[in-house]
Amino acid sequence: MQTGGEVTLVEIVRRRAASEGERVAYVFLVDGERDEQTLTYAELEARARRVAVALAARGAEGSAALLLFDPGLDFIVALFGCFFAGVMAVPLYPPDPRDMTSGIARLRRIATDARASIVLTTEVMRSWVERGTRLAPDPIRMNWCAIDGLPIGSEAAWNDPLLDRNRVAFLQYTSGSTGTPRGVMVTHGNLLAHGEAAQMALSLTPEAVAVSWLPLYHDMGLVGTVLIPMQLGFVSVQIPPAAFLERPLRWLQALSRYRGTLSPAPNFAYDLVLRRTTPEERRGVDLSAWAAAMNGAEPVRADSCEQFVAALAACGFRREALVPCYGLAEATLMVAGGPAGSVPATLAVDGAALEWNRVVETTAGSAGARVLVGCGRVAAGLEVAIVDPEACTGCSGDEVGEIWVAGPQVASGYWGRADDSAATFGARLVDDDRGPFLRTGDLGFVRDGVLFVTGRRKDLIVIRGRNYYPQDLEHTSAQAHVALRPGGSAAFSIDGGGAERLVIVQEIDADAGAMVEEARAAIRRAIAREHALHAHAVVLIAPRALPRTSSGKVRRRACRAAFQSGRLPVVAARRAEAPRGNAEALPATSRGDGARPNAAEIEAWLVRTVTALRGASHGRVRPGDAWVALGVDSAEAAEVAAGLAAWLGRPVPLRLLMEHPTIAELAWALHEVAA
Known part of the structure; x- marks a missing residue:
């Protein structure tokens, strides 16, 4: 444990090296399984x-x-x-x-x-x-x-x-x-x-053991x-991210083998474990030591939590081990979470009232109900205020407001950006001049001491645990084709099929004519190329039709509401079917005839697989398409590699998809290796 005298991590490392130098601080599993490298304090x-x-x-x-x-x-x-x-x-x-x-x-x-x-x-x-x-x-x-x-x-x-x-x-x-x-x-x-x-x-x-x-x-x-394991003096076991994405069972196996007690992950990872592992594969996995399964970095879903607990109970996983949490880099990491060992709080609220920033409790399953998962209690040493973001005054207990944070773990600002730092880290309450506070931009409320997060931070788009700034996506969209209007874009996410999906709304010139479909396709390619993202929907609208403020700023939330209600003046729209992202969406995972496939057969399998993941029609995915142009992210690439390995009956490392940028090149490379 930390003695209390150190003021930097350098001092902590030096003390540990002197007093327990031969003790292992970090373990790295090169293959995600048994190939172990270690690093002692000394x-x-x-x-x-x-x-x-x-x-x-x-x-x-x-x-x-x-x-x-x-x-x-x-x-x-x-x-x-x-x-x-x-x-x-x-x-x-x-x-x-x-x-x-x-x-x-x-x-x-x-x-x-x-x-x-x-x-x-x-x-x-x-x-x-x-x-x-x-x-x-x-x-x-x-x-x-x-x-x-x-x-x-x-x-x-x-x-x-x-x-x-x-x-x-x-x-x-x-x-x-x-x-x-x-x-x-x-x-x-x-x-x-x-x-x-x-x-x-x-x-x-x-005695804790981190596995990540x-x-x-x-x-x-x-x-x-x-850094927390170093400060508090417990071992940390690291797995390559690609090894987990290729085979999520490795995460559970490492937790079982090392008796892991602490392991955080975004919500999508818990869903991925359920989709990509079977009860038979999980047999023999012991998760009884897992005391803090932290769920954060993206919205925590009640159904994901329930399904994970139910499926993993046979492995010794306990409901009270789930620790939904909330944090952000500007507060070092965790703002709220725990206490460990308590069952996560949930609250059913009226969805319509929530849209008006009011908290009205209701019964789960009733019409319009939305079940929220509490992100635990505010971390020791921090003060959280729920604030009207416009008036900068405190909210009542039944109001949703912006989450403001103060305390010693709040960062000192943004490097080289004094104005941004003052605006974000220097907020004060009008009521009593308390501050300075960090303005998170996230919306939420506190009920019975538990923080509930209800809205997205600063319109930030979070997909598979990764953050995307809407202004970056909007810039990419507007630059994708000559017929598109600069400054006429809105990027936001919607909840589709249990996951966040990207939507791009873009103004197009009135005289675009035959270029409309070409422009729409160009946006999709540009978003995939620049951000490795698949656009669930690309909507082209008439000039000056984007909802804006009186000062000309795009109102993304109003645009999302108009999209969902069908009120946008659409020139052209193309919405992909929701990518199903599970075994049912993929082609058969076994050839059945035992024959070794040639390059053309592998190529055809890959086209069918990516088409299934994308939910698009067959002609839309071509052998010459690059993975990045298709918007195949690392998690989807791992899913393709796993399915291909099962179909071929031999391992297909994820790195092969990285080294061969198109479907055709990968198919030929796999054929050459087999030959």
Whole structure:
């Protein structure tokens, strides 16, 4: 446990290395199953010092360093290496090999915004990204440092940077930061305050075991399963995200094997386990040690919780182990959640009243009822106020308002953005001048001490746990075709088939004529290419028909309501069938005749499979289509790989879909391997 005297994570690592150096801090399962790599406290300290010495030699102290790694222990070493050097870490996900141009462009935007002086990575990643940047229209020039090539023993030259709790530990760029990236400044003091609050909410002890497949560049994975375990002194077991997506059973197996007690995930992951595992596969899995199954990062669905509890009860999973939670990077991570060991609260409210920001309790199953899942109690040390976002006055108990947060784990602002920081982190209540508060932009209310979240933050679109800024999607849409009107777009999500679906509404020139269908298709391709997203519906409307405020701003919520009620002046619309995303949607998973398929047969199977996932008609998916152009995200790619493996009767690693960007290329590659 934390002694209370340390003010930075550097001090905590040094104490643990000195007092329990041979104890394992982190485990990484290379294949998601048995191929185990470990990192002790002593090894972590030595390797982190080595990285810090390399950063100091390159003059990086006081600046920022990008962290660009495949999943693994090297990322953790680099992160702590930045801490030991007094350098701000900037975790990033590597560019998607299916679309290097967009990935490199995002890397460049964040490097520029963070004023990063160096990229920490591995030799393999560096050579791969450098090859990709040379092919980009505007090659990126960066100072690279491959940490796997640093000389052993160089850590002896480390000098303590003498940090205090106010030093920024890392910049958290949200996963949707594409157009105008904003890095949240998270300090060592924020992290330690957050860890203490999490310890109380989740009853964490040094005997706890974290198990996670979450990406470490995301705040839930980074803070929840890397930094909290270090602060509180328990082991963390990491699984590559792709390994989970390929075979969700691996998550349960790791929890069973390591007696995992803490494991967070977005709501879609709990649904994915139910869709992609069978009772027979789950037989022998023991989840009785799992005490905190945190569900956050996207809306928590009551039906998902109920179905997961019912299906996994045979494995020893208990209803009180479910911990719905709420948080955001601007508050380090968790704002509300727990206490662990209590049954999650649910509340049935009148849906029509909720649309008018009123909380009217009703009976579950009654007409118009909406069942909300409570996100637990507010974390220790935090103050949450429910506020009228326009008047900045407190709301009554039966009103929905904006969630405002104050406390020591609230971040210090956005890097290099004083005006944005003041507007978001400096709010005060008109009633009594309390503050400053963080304005989350999320809507909710508190009932019996439990926080209920009812609305989306700042119109943010959350699909499969990843955040997308509507303005980025709108910009992509408007630029997709010459007939489309700049500034005439609205992007929002709707609930469809138990999941969030993307809708694009776009104004088109009155004289577009025969170009209407061409423009609609161009929007769909551009959204898929730039954001790896599938647009559930693309609606083209007449000029100046978007709902707007008196100052000309697009009213996205009004546009969503008009879309759902059929009141938009539509020129052309195309709505895909809801992607079913389960085994029933896919072609047969066994050939049955034992014959080895040729490339054409594999190609045909892939076309049918993607068509089923997309819910589109057969002619719409072609062998020459790129995965990125089809909007196939990582979770769907994993589903395709799993189905293909079952059909072929041999493993199909997810990386093959990344390395072969079109259906035809993948089919030929699989045929060549088999031959």
